[in-house]
Amino acid sequence: MASSLESLLSSYGRPALVNSVLPALLDAISEIGTLLRESQNVTLAGTNNVFGDGQLNVDVSTENAMRKALAKCPSVLTASSEEDPIERPASDSQTKDAATTSEQYTVAFDPLDGSSIIAPNWTVGTIIGIWDGASALHQNPTEKQIASVLGVHGPRTTAVVALRIPGTKPILFELGINNGSQDYEIVRSDVKLAAPPFKTRYFAPANLRAAGEYEPYMRLITYFIEEKYTLRYIGGLVPDLVHALVKGHGVYVSPVTDKHKAKLRRLYELLPIALIMECAGGKAIDSATGEDILSRPLGDCNETGGLICGTAEDVDIVKKMLLS
Amino acid sequence: MASSLESLLSSYGRPALVNSVLPALLDAISEIGTLLRESQNVTLAGTNNVFGDGQLNVDVSTENAMRKALAKCPSVLTASSEEDPIERPASDSQTKDAATTSEQYTVAFDPLDGSSIIAPNWTVGTIIGIWDGASALHQNPTEKQIASVLGVHGPRTTAVVALRIPGTKPILFELGINNGSQDYEIVRSDVKLAAPPFKTRYFAPANLRAAGEYEPYMRLITYFIEEKYTLRYIGGLVPDLVHALVKGHGVYVSPVTDKHKAKLRRLYELLPIALIMECAGGKAIDSATGEDILSRPLGDCNETGGLICGTAEDVDIVKKMLLS
Incomplete structure (x- = not known):
C-alpha cells in the first residue's frame, strides 16, 4: 500500500x-x-x-x-x-x-x-x-x-x-x-474537476442568511436555482469541497459582507484548500477581495478571509455577481 | 450495554x-x-x-x-x-x-x-x-x-x-x-425536538431546483433566508433528519410539483421517518396532499409520496405556504 x-x-x-x-x-x-x-x-x-x-x-x-x-x-x-x-x-x-x-x-x-x-x-x-x-x-x-x-x-x-x-x-x-x-x-491517482458541458452542477452556499441583507448574494442564489444547479451543503469545508472533487463539479461560496465578516483562517483552511482546488484545475479566490487565495503572503497565523472556490467557470460567475 | x-x-x-x-x-x-x-x-x-x-x-x-x-x-x-x-x-x-x-x-x-x-x-x-x-x-x-x-x-x-x-x-x-x-x-434516552423560542432554526430544502418553476417553493426559500434560518442539506434523508433530532430543531421539505413527482417510498422511507418525527414531538406530512404520513394505509410496497417533516410549528408554516 x-x-x-x-x-x-x-x-x-x-x-x-x-x-x-x-x-x-x-x-x-x-x-x-x-x-x-x-x-x-x-x-x-x-x-x-x-x-x-x-x-x-x-x-x-x-x-x-x-x-x-x-x-x-x-x-x-x-x-x-x-x-x-x-x-x-x-x-x-x-x-x-x-x-x-x-x-x-x-x-x-x-x-x-x-x-x-x-x-x-x-x-x-x-x-x-x-x-x-x-x-x-x-x-x-x-x-x-x-x-x-x-x-x-x-x-x-x-x-x-x-x-x-x-x-x-x-x-x-x-x-x-x-x-x-x-x-x-x-x-x-489523478483527481480533476470536469470540463464543460457539465452533467450536473452543484453549489454549496455558506452563510446563506447573509442573502437576507446582501442583495447580490440573493441574486446569486436565485441564479443557481433558475439554472438548475443541485444544492449540497453540509456546512463543513472538507466534505463540501471533497464533494466537488469527487463529483467533478461544484462551487462553494462563503461571502463576506458588512455584517458577515471574513472568518475562515487563511493558514489552516484557505491556503491548503486553495492548493487542492488549483491542482484539481479549479480556482480559489477570497470573496472579500476577489484575489486568488494563494496570491498574498501570510502576515500572521490568525489572518482570515472569505472563500469562493471550485470549478473555474463558476468561480468566475460568482465573482462577477458578488464583487463587480 | x-x-x-x-x-x-x-x-x-x-x-x-x-x-x-x-x-x-x-x-x-x-x-x-x-x-x-x-x-x-x-x-x-x-x-x-x-x-x-x-x-x-x-x-x-x-x-x-x-x-x-x-x-x-x-x-x-x-x-x-x-x-x-x-x-x-x-x-x-x-x-x-x-x-x-x-x-x-x-x-x-x-x-x-x-x-x-x-x-x-x-x-x-x-x-x-x-x-x-x-x-x-x-x-x-x-x-x-x-x-x-x-x-x-x-x-x-x-x-x-x-x-x-x-x-x-x-x-x-x-x-x-x-x-x-x-x-x-x-x-x-429521550430525544425530543425543542419547543420555541428556538436558539437556531434549520432548514433542509430537497430538490431546490423545483423552486425555479414552482413559485410557492421559491417564496418559502426566501422566507427561510429572510427569517435567518440556517441551511443544512446533505441530500440524504437519514443524516438530514437526524441533524434536526440532535440539534433540537429543523424542517425538511421535499415538494411535489407538476414536474417533480413524489419519489420517496412510503414503506421504506416515509412511514418509518414519520414515526420517528412524531415520537420526537414533531410532524411529518405528505407534501403532495398535506395529510399526515401515518394517516393512510399502504396499498402497495411501491407507493411514493412527498415529505414535509420536523418541528411542528415549521411544518405548519411550510404546509401553509406550499399547499394553501
Whole structure:
C-alpha cells in the first residue's frame, strides 16, 4: 500500500516528504478516524444537555494525534494549528535533527474541522498545509506551500492529497485509508474537476442568511436555482469541497459582507484548500477581495478571509455577481 | 450495554422485540457500518470513471446483512426492502417458528439510503420500520407500525430508535453503536425536538431546483433566508433528519410539483421517518396532499409520496405556504 504511494511520488525528489512526512500525516488521519469512531459521547456537544467536555476531548485528542505524528518527522521543523495558532518547533529535539536533513518543512493544520456537525454524526475533516522551510509566514504561498492534505472522516476514512513542487508537475490524488499503520490504497491517482458541458452542477452556499441583507448574494442564489444547479451543503469545508472533487463539479461560496465578516483562517483552511482546488484545475479566490487565495503572503497565523472556490467557470460567475 | 437497552424497554411487554429483533437489527447496522468502512472502492461509483459494480456491491452486501439478521429472529415473519420491494417470508423456516411466538412482526427496510453521496464519503443511513403482524399492507400505520430505526453511518455508527406500542408511552432514544455484537450505549434516552423560542432554526430544502418553476417553493426559500434560518442539506434523508433530532430543531421539505413527482417510498422511507418525527414531538406530512404520513394505509410496497417533516410549528408554516 505504502509502496504504491512511493512509486506514485518517486519522481518528486523529496524522500523525507514522501517516506516520512506524508505517511506520518496519513497515519494521524487514520488515528483521528479511530478516535472519532470511538467517541460516542461527543454527541452530547451541540445538544441542549451538554456534558461540557465531550467535544473538547475530541478536539484535544485529535490535536495530540497530529502533534505526535509531526514530532516523529525530523524534517518537520515547525508546526502550528487552528487550536494553537503559533508557530513552534514540531519536536523538542528538532534543532539537532534539522541539521541532518536537506528537506525542512513547516506544517499548519486544523485537526478537526466542522465541530458544529460532529454531534449529528455528519462527515467532518482534517486540513493540513505543508510548507517548504522553517515558517509559513511572509512566504509566497504559491511557491512555498508545496503540499496539502484533506482528511475526510465519514463512513470511511479517505484523504485527498495535493503536491505542487516548483519545477514538477502538480498532482492531486485520493486515498482510501484503512485501520493499520501505512495501510492505504490509491483510489484515484489523478483527481480533476470536469470540463464543460457539465452533467450536473452543484453549489454549496455558506452563510446563506447573509442573502437576507446582501442583495447580490440573493441574486446569486436565485441564479443557481433558475439554472438548475443541485444544492449540497453540509456546512463543513472538507466534505463540501471533497464533494466537488469527487463529483467533478461544484462551487462553494462563503461571502463576506458588512455584517458577515471574513472568518475562515487563511493558514489552516484557505491556503491548503486553495492548493487542492488549483491542482484539481479549479480556482480559489477570497470573496472579500476577489484575489486568488494563494496570491498574498501570510502576515500572521490568525489572518482570515472569505472563500469562493471550485470549478473555474463558476468561480468566475460568482465573482462577477458578488464583487463587480 | 445490551442490558441497559433491556432495562430501558423492559416495561413494553415485548420480549421478542426487545431481546431478539432490535438487537439483531442493531447488529446489522453495526455490520453495515463495517462494510462501508471497508469499501474504499465504492468511491468509484458516482464519478466519471465508474468501474460498474463498486456501488452495487455495497447495495448487495448491506441488503444481505439485513436479511441475515432478520432470518435469525423467529418472530419476524415477513420482510421486504427498497432493493426487493415484495413482502416475503423472512426466513425459510419461518412457518414453524411462527407458531412458537406470540409476537409476530413484519420488517420493511432500506439498507443504504443516500447512494448519491456515498462516493464523496458523506454520512448515509439505514431505515427500518417494524410492523405488528404478518404484513404492512392495508394496515393502520399509526397502530401497526410500532417501531422504527434510523441507522446513521458517519464518523461513528449511531442509531435513533422509536417505539410506539398502543397503550404505552412512546419513546425515542439515540444509541452509539460500537464494533462488537450487541455493543451499544444509550447516548440520549429521550430525544425530543425543542419547543420555541428556538436558539437556531434549520432548514433542509430537497430538490431546490423545483423552486425555479414552482413559485410557492421559491417564496418559502426566501422566507427561510429572510427569517435567518440556517441551511443544512446533505441530500440524504437519514443524516438530514437526524441533524434536526440532535440539534433540537429543523424542517425538511421535499415538494411535489407538476414536474417533480413524489419519489420517496412510503414503506421504506416515509412511514418509518414519520414515526420517528412524531415520537420526537414533531410532524411529518405528505407534501403532495398535506395529510399526515401515518394517516393512510399502504396499498402497495411501491407507493411514493412527498415529505414535509420536523418541528411542528415549521411544518405548519411550510404546509401553509406550499399547499394553501
